Structures are given as structure tokens and as C-alpha cells.
Amino acid sequence: MTYTLTTPLYYVNDKPHLGSAYTTLACDALARFQRLKGERVIFITGCDEHGLKIQRTAEQAGLTPQAHCDRVSAQYRELWQAWEISNDRFIRTTDPRHRQLVHQFFKRVEAAGDVVEGRQQGWYCVACEEFKDDPAGANTPNCGIHHRPLEWRDEINLFFRLSRYQQPIEELIRRPGFISPPGRQKEVENFVLQGLRDFSISRLNVPWGLPVPGHEPQTFYVWFDALLGYLTALLEPGDVPDLELLSQRGWPASVHVIGKDILRFHAVYWPAMLLSAGLPVPERVFGHGFLTREGQKMGKSLGNVLDPATLLERCGPDAVRWYLLRDIGFGDDGDFQQQRFTDLVNNDLANTIGNLLNRTSSMARRWFAEAVPPVSSALTDQHPLALASADATQRVLAALERLDFRAAAEAALQLAVAANGYLNEQAPWSRMKRQEGVEQVADDLYAVLEAARIVALLIAPLLPDLAERMLAQLAQAPLASGVPEQASSDAPASPPWSERLWWGGLVAGTPLPEPAPVMARLELEETL
Ligand code: MSP
16 A cells, blocks of 8 residues: 655745645655655655746746746755655656646546536636636625736636536545545535536636647646646656556555645545546545734735745754644644744753753763663553653554644653653752662663653654654664655664654663754744
8 A cells, every 4th residue: 555645736936935835844744654654655746837827927037937837846846855855756747748647637537528618707816726706896806815806707618517526526525534624624515515516627818738639729727737746746757647557656645735725626626527537536635724924924015925945044944843733733724923933942842852862861871881771670661751652652643643743743742741850850860969779860861761762753753853863862773754765775774663662672781972962942033
């Protein structure tokens, strides 16, 4: 079985913003979790490059659409590399193989009798690339999202007969777990129960689109072509594009992770298109919330857009990953607040987790010949920290299965809090001062180091860099939760992640390297 997961394919009308980074970071955590569990993962991301919005942006930039797409998609690719995103694929919808697959798919849909000609009249938002059902306003209404005037369209287009799929789509969206989180399911259900209407899948005057075979000069509506990018992405390098191949290449997707604004496309239109083409539907669609900044919507005109490249440069990957995944319930809307960001990172990562490891390994080195202390009773799985570790592990695993990154982060953090509490209670430094109970000190330090090791393993899907630094500090083999080809093949084989999570993995007497802070404090004087 393959675990195929996708981010949306991002529009290349502008450089990447925090919203796109948010989805991609969450998917990266999920991909790493699945790999650590031993699954074969195909993590897909990429760019959506056709349509009127891109065509116009290129015109404004004085570039050909292709040159513009090349430029912006390269920015995405570079950003994900800088963020160490472990995507296995990067698909661009201008890929020549994509055109072939779209044609094949369309032929199937047409042969199924699901394509009809019709007159498309309505108000269109180019920024959304979507017709608006009931636009408010008099002569020229505005888009409720972009606050820009809608454009009137009246043309003959090809329509996909979505109305024929009312029944199967109703069943699908009621299938437990298909749409998450549960609140979003209701939203989609309300829409579907209003009655599904056919929608236009071609455009007459948009040259920057894939031609509709047999219906030139119509080009495909950008969403029809974009969703199919998930399929093209699964083709392997030598593959001739063929829909028949996909079941061996990782289709259907285990999950599409998207923002709530594009849920309808993924949970309704897309499954219907797939059913029409005789292909299986995705197993799950997860619609996350929207990010604001200090309570305000981010936008160019407000000048408050957070640039993910700047964030990375100034704060490092662990800080931002932690804040976004720990502070915002995945599925809820979230607000980026710089002060809260700094406080959380410094309290949770630098103090609670970083200092725990640092001070414990310093003590162990000082009193036990620079090594993991010899251990007696701390090894029992009834030790309070052994129990806390087992509990945290179980909670992190369950939370990550349901994409609840916040609960996973909290459970891992609580283990570090428990270990700090235990250390303070036992106060091994006082025992050492009194020169009594050295055995007890050894046990206590062993138990705290062991808990820190488990914290490192538990945060690995969320904070791969910090986890590796912690493991190195504990003289443990790296995890390599990234793309398999990138994992070093000459590293000594270590037990799988799930076994490494068992209590008692640290070997007494293992030399410990000189401690260095694993997490720097954030000192942000200016606004990001
Ligand atoms: N090209 C389409 C997707 C096609 S998928 C086959 C698209 N692209 S997008 O670049 O406009 O948006 C990509 C994602 O970013 C969407 O999931 C959207 O919800 C998300 N976000 C855009 N702004 C956002 C925030 N402010 N906060 C969180 N996510 C946001 O739609």
C-alpha cells in the first residue's frame, strides 16, 4: 500500500506566501510521520499554471506566460528545498505529459456522456477562477473574497454533467472520514443538498490553457486541468501517460490537504469527475483553516504579507513549524502573532525541551564519565517517566493519524514538562552535593535522558531538524524521515521508529558528546 498525499497545486500568479507554506509544512509533517511508521509515501506538491489569472499576471509582468510560470514555479521549488520539505514529486501543469493525460481523461468523460454544450452566463472572479452564484451589488458586483469587480461572461462552453452525480456524491460526502474536520463536512453537505448543477469546464477566450481535443478553440477551465495534476504527478519518469497505470502508481490519494476555500472543488467536483472517468475517488479530503496576521487578513495592499523565505531566514525552520502546528488547531482559522510566536518558541523549544536535554546531559557527563549513566531501577516500565512516555507516545500517534498536529505537539511537550518536573523533584544536584545516593542519581538522570530521547522521536515528524540535533546530542542514530532517496545509505541500520519509541533504548555507558544548545532562543527586535 502506498500513502499518497497532496498539497494543493499552487497558482503561480505570485510568489509563495505563508498560506501556501502552512499547507505544505503540515503535509510535510504528515509525510514524515507516515514514512517513520514504515509506509511507502508519495508526497505530491506542485504548481497550477494555466488560466486567465496567470495569463494576465504574465502580461502585466511583460513576460510570456511560460516564462512567467518558469520563474514563479522555480521560486516554489527553491522555497520548499530551503524549508527541507520532503516532497517526492513536484508537478507543474505545463508538463507536456500532463496535457496527454488531461486529453485521455476528457475523452473518457466525453465517452461516458458527461460532456454537453451549454451557454455559460454569469459573474466571474478571475482571482478565484470561479463563477459566483449570488453576487451582491448592483451593476458590477464585487468578489466577496478579493473585493474586486466581477466580470460578466456570456459564452458557449462545454459543461460537465455534475447533476448526474447527485446520488453518488451525497453518499460519498456522508462516508465517515471522507471530509475532515467534521465541521467542514456539514458545509459541503449543505451545498450538495441544494442540488448539484452542471459546471462549465472550458473557456472560449483563454489562450493560456490546454486545448480541448475536438472542440478547439475552447481551452480547459483551469480547475479541470489542475485537479488532474494530482494524477500526472504519479507518473514515473519512463511512463507513457496512461490512466490505466495509475492504480499501480499510488492512486487513489490517501488524503488531499487543502484550504477550506477550495473544499468544494476537491470533495464534490473532483470525485464526480473521477467517477465519470472510471477512476477511484480519494480516500479523504482535509480542509484546514485560514491564517491571519495580528487579527488582520494578509494582503499586498495592507502590506502585511508574511514572506515564508524571510521567516525561515530569520527564525529557522523549527520555530515556524512549531508555532504553526502547535498553536493552531489544524482545521481552525489561526492568527499569527509575533509576540506569541516568540514566547511559545522560547518557552517550549528553547526552555522546556532544549534546556532539559542540555542540563541533563551536562550532569550525566560530569558525574558519570561523560556517558549515559549506569542504570538499575529506572529501566522498569513502571517508572513514572516510562509511564509518561508510553502515554505521550500513544497520544502523539493517535493525534497524527487524525492530522491533529496541535494535540501531537502538546502531548510531546507534556512529556518534556513531566521530565523537567521529575528532575526538579529529585534534584540530583543536591544528592551529589551531599554525596549520597549516587545510584539514585544515575537512575534519575538515565530516566530523564531517556524521556528526552523519546521527546526527540515524537517531535520528529513536526520538527525534523530539532529532533536530529537532539538525537545527535544523545549519541543516537539519525532518523532520516525525509525523502528515502536522500537518506544516507551507508548509515548503520537502526531499529524502526516505532521500536525506538520503547522505553529503555538508551544504552548505559554510551559516550555523550559535549552538550551545545539544541534550540536557540528567538530574539526578534523588529516586526517580521
Ligand atoms: N491553484 C489552486 C489549487 C488547485 S489544486 C488542484 C489554488 N491555489 S492557491 O495558490 O490560490 O491556494 C493554495 C492554497 O493556499 C489553498 O489551499 C488556500 O486555501 C491556501 N491559502 C491561501 N491563503 C491562505 C491563508 N491566508 N491561510 C491559509 N491558507 C491559505 O487555490
